[in-house]
Amino acid sequence: MPDRLVELAHGGGGTMTAELIALIREYVGNPLLDRLEDSATLDLAGRTAFTTDSFVVSPLEFPGGDIGRLAVCGTVNDLAVVGAIPRYISLALVIEEGLPFERLGRLLSSVRAAAEEAGVVIACGDTKVVERGKADGLYINTSGLGSIPDGANVSVHNAVPGDAVLISGEIGLHGVAVLAARGGLGFASSARSDVAPLNGLLAPLVAEIDVHAMRDPTRGGCSAALHEIAGASGVSIVLDEASLPVPPVVAGACELLGTDPLEMPNEGKALVVVPEGRAARAAELLRVHPYGRAAVQIGRVTRRGPFPVTLATALGERLVEAPRGELLPRIC
């Protein structure tokens, strides 16, 4: 059915909805989903992490990824950065009337591939259809459940003075790739989104090291994430400009836009806060994983100073402001 389009009636709850669900099951079906109960039944024990995220990225497909991969990775990463082992996700689609079945199928293939890579099971789902002109093709919400290993105590509240701050790789690639795909840079860019599931990268770290805090620097970039950690933990964070892994393609785009690579969103990076003495080992553990090859320490936690986040440069220390948000709507 290469030319078949989603119609409003596919959302009405009748036999046409059943047809749409059959298509979805072709791509992401599994024994849990196939039971078609109103809720999935899971066996969970101990501490469970629960998170939700809606994805409205525009365009739906961009260099390095698409909304399907993004929707799985975003939620998997929100679980991974609290130290949890992601286990189950939900998948709720709001589809614009007129979306070709073929394109929906392609995006769902991407959902499945990302879920398989991350090792999470799609436990439940929902489908709604809205009129043409709404929802830009597809919005996806995923919620996720993960198991928190005994002993893990990773929280944005737990950074303490003396801790080291690491980033798992080069920053800003997702933001620049999506902006370029929109034509928003005014020039072609070779940037590819870094969108990736980070649980395989971060689990060994949490298993071996007393990780204090982690955050995936998505909307608002590293700047927003570091402000959140500093605020929640009541500390300041000093970054070392020379060590920031800013790839040339991001540096160039940011110069053009007059913005800061620290504000550029990432979808496959983690900020990791560990005791100072464990920083070298943490970097080593990150670098053995394909998604952590460029991991590096970028700063340290200090006692709460006048500014939450600062950047030590060759010319002295400068304030890193929390981004306001005008630059990058619909980036995830």
Next chain:
Amino acid sequence: MPDRLVELAHGGGGTMTAELIALIREYVGNPLLDRLEDSATLDLAGRTAFTTDSFVVSPLEFPGGDIGRLAVCGTVNDLAVVGAIPRYISLALVIEEGLPFERLGRLLSSVRAAAEEAGVVIACGDTKVVERGKADGLYINTSGLGSIPDGANVSVHNAVPGDAVLISGEIGLHGVAVLAARGGLGFASSARSDVAPLNGLLAPLVAEIDVHAMRDPTRGGCSAALHEIAGASGVSIVLDEASLPVPPVVAGACELLGTDPLEMPNEGKALVVVPEGRAARAAELLRVHPYGRAAVQIGRVTRRGPFPVTLATALGERLVEAPRGELLPRIC
């Protein structure tokens, strides 16, 4: 800030997003949400039910309810009809640029009131903003987690010949109320949506009776829900027309629209399948609850016949077809 509007930059992940989140916390904040982690940490043990639902109802407010109450009740009810005790929900908002803060606040008050009534905790949330013309003001996704009591085994797969089929009250009110609010009936209607959380109604039933199957007849109405039970359980269901609780306002609207009250959506009703000998007790238990006053047996389960669902009328038996879905887009 009565005239303040949501702007696109409120979704950018910066300080303006923080302002929007502050507003949301004013209405639905609690200690779990206030921790602002990427995931909430919960203690769950034993069998857990997990469900997700997106709500795109148009208009956002309608007689008897609004999208806020609907988003909580819809997910609570999906948990309740598998026999679970609803415990936690997520709350993900996709907001259209230009939505007045005041209206958002009113809808969030409704979320809070419904969550309090149902006894569920909002454990995590997310906020995105999309451009004017998208999302009709507000789309909400909620996912839910519930604990399944030991011994409960409620499933759409478990209906067996001989079982009784009950409905917890009058049918079709949500569908007619929303259609009327849209002006889709062409006349004024006194119908009010039945949107309500059903966990308080259904838990005593599950605790006392070996309930085989339940379903909340939302999109596609009783017809779709009964087809799903019949299909999943490999049985047929025969309804008794004379016992169907169709209120005059629904009967009138359906006559005008040339549709069947069995296809009209409900948001505060449950279809309940129990062993024949327990039907009277089940009705009794339902009727003591304010949301179950008009509970009544409407049919029975038979061995799989040529048709999944039929209606016994004064003139003989007629086929109840599965609805296709054209009539009622955006009803939930």
